Amino acid sequence: MILTHRALIVLAAAGSALLMVGAFGFQHIGGMPPCKLCLWQRYPHVAAIVIGLVAFALPRASLALAGAVAALTTTGIAFYHTGVERAWWAGPSSCSSTSPAGVSTDALFDQIMAAPVIRCDEVPWEMFGLSMASWNMLASLGLAVVWLAAAWRIRKQA
Template identity: 55%
Template sequence: MRTTLSSRVLVAGAGAGSAATLAGAFAFQYIGGMAPCALCLWQRWPHAAAVLIMVLALLVPNRWLMALGAVAALTTSGIAGFHMGVEYGWWQGLQSCSGGSIAGISMNDLLNPNAAVAAPVRCDEVPWSLFGLSMAGWNMVLSLGLTGVWIMAARRA
């Protein structure tokens, strides 16, 4: 007997996947003490959008909302892929996060040699990896999978 998942179940799963990915990112930040770089933060926004889209699509099932969820997941996957390439030196990153930006540091702290100023978090360093993939790499892979789930949901709607 063949069973197929409904579009509602797929939407819930895709949105829950984005929520879990966000929860993992916040756990690494607040429990693990790993401050995110600018590209890490950019990867979070499409996941947040996907969670919001999930809520809307569960309230008002709509193929276009599900397609928009796929776009959100694909967007974060693209940002993560770019970030992974920067981390592994395949291409240049943004100057603002790979060149040691001083954005957000006050002029007084810059001029005070005794001020405790945290070093900027660089986008071109791999702070954590598992099986050769950085966090950005895992986000790319997981988000591509979530894109597929959103597309399956849209096709079944």
């Protein structure tokens, strides 16, 4: 069965949407808040979903290539995160935050100390020896291939 370029676009965008549903499920149902790198992996998926909506209405090879870039971006971030989890390299040294206006130093310190620390180098869940970041890396790489196939089909039709 040969999929049309629109079917490939839907498949790729839906794949990103399902990965986002999974991420929110782990966060809100599974009680596993995301670390900084987990959050970074979400942004390209959101971009891919938006690109998919536009590309479905206006099928352009350039839009499908943009979807592939989004998928490859999250693949790269997930690869970096996997490396941090496996201690192949160091992760981000700190998270950025701003001090709310009108809060005393002591009150701010108490808020910081009460907040849970979500570490990027700890694996809260794994399946078959792969963490969520590793699974995201593999799935996103597959989605990039689907986006590239859509771009190829669109170009072939032109």
